[in-house]
Amino acid sequence: MDVGFFGIEVALALGAALAFYMAWAIGANDVANAMGTSVGSGALTITGAVLVAGLLEFSGAFLAGGHVTNTIRKGMLDAVLVEQNPELVLYGMLAALASAGTLLLVATRYGLPVSTTHSIVGAIVGFGAAGLGVDAVAWGKVGQIVASWVTSPLIGGVLAFLIFGLIRNRVLDRDKPIEELTKIGPFFFFYVFFIMGLVTLFKGLKNLKLDLDLPEALAASTALGLVGAAFGVVLMRRASRRAGEMKDDADQFRHVERVFVVLQIMTACAVAFAHGSNDVANSIGPLAAVHSIVTTGAAATTASVEPWMLALGGLGIIIGLATWGYRVMETVGKKITELTPSRGFAAELAAATTIVLASRMGIPVSTTHILVGSVLGVGLARGIGALDLRVVGSIFVSWIATLPLAAVLSVFFFYFFKGLLGS
């Protein structure tokens, strides 16, 4: 491939640096949204949340993050045109990282609810339309992604509404809520382990050269679910025994909430895993595209995501968490004390399910928006004291503003990188 003044290695280094910055920003801001609900309800301490987030975000990205990465890398642009213009795609992907990174920086500075996912999708559409032509953008796929930004919070909300209804009828509204919860808890453990297992194992572990078909994946996930359930039985029994020792019937619900903490920690892990599977792709996807172009000189080969990229993404998130994220988490936690463990559990279970299913289908969704939808779902079931609907408005504004803004920025950066690196 023809390279410009700076050489191809510079492009790769630039891509890696930008991807690292994106991962850092995700760790610093987005993870707080995912884990803040657990910190707020007192299920996890800040340190605990940082550890859980670091570990599970990384696992989610590594084990189940491939599908979204592929969509971002090549799903939104016409495959033939991409193949014919590797150098343009190279500049474009760098531009996508740069513009999404800039937006994130501005958003963090001014406190705007900008989604990493939306920025990246907007940026790719922007450079695709400007650099490769309007027809190069797979508008059908882009439309599907944009539609999912409306439907995914809705699905999260409906699920959360139903899960909270179930908790109310099966636990909170019973004579002996703690005993009921101890009975029903392991089923939730089974469900979470099963779902997380299934999305990961079914044709998901190409990174580990482990390609299971559906029956195998189902069998393995069921086994995993059963292990999870057994684990759940032990944990739930211990928690309810401890709650039982503190006998004062007036505050029975506080004891129930203490038992819910066990379930909420489990779903917090699931959200971190789901978040990793969906959001890390935002930084890794463009980098993977840059890498495959630089190393092979072609844009559409099926080169998989290299482990070092995932390590880079994971490391970025962990450093983001350690340098800035824990503080955001603390603030989030302090502000959402209204969210008790039972509510946090319902919202997180709904959100995690929605996110992993979307990312399994290769649809990049906004984790934060789905969480907002889920929390609203619990609120609609009359589960939360007060919710500020202004946030919903600000999300709509960010939907309308982020896409074109990211697209325009990306066009600008596209020509910038073309001038800088192009021959």
Added chain:
Amino acid sequence: MSVIANLFGRSPIRPMQAHMQAASECARAILPVLEAMATGDMDALDQGRKTVDELEHRADELKHEIRRHLPKRLFMAVERRDMLEILDCQDSIADVAQDVAELAALRHMRTPEVLKAPLLALVESAIATCAQSECVINELDELVETGFGRHEVARVEAMIDKLNGLESLADERAEQALRTLFSIEDEIGVGAYYWYEIIQWIGDIADYAERAGNRIRLLIAN
């Protein structure tokens, strides 16, 4: 700031409970006033009035605080309108208690002998109604915590039934006090009018307390 953090508004429930407690204390504070009127201790009467005033003041501050934090954009487990109406009832408890203490202190009222027992019975009944209403309002957070589960709803409804019973009793006692008042009407002249007001107001305290609780019944129903 984080989107998720901004999603959570301040729930008005605990402040509402604090306000109800303040209003209930106001109602309790007219007992010393009535006792001072019975013994004719005017210093104690003034002191009692001062206490009621201070308590009413505190309730007022809490009320303004709650109103300030109830913007329309809040989506709540309990409807905003219901909250405001309950708040109004609670506020009236404190206001009317203040009216009673004020009139009694300004006119240096001394309770006629025959009116002492019926009046004391009425005040105790009104205070008991307020206390029961306070218990009902205190269940609001449990109602939300259980997501308005059937068990908790049934429990609260039983408490409201008891509240209705207490208010009926206060009504009867108010009627009894009025009957006694009218029997001595000719002896006390124009003072009868003011005693009439005092008795009505104390009855109103019980009435407002009941209304606050009844509002919870409506709130549960929807």
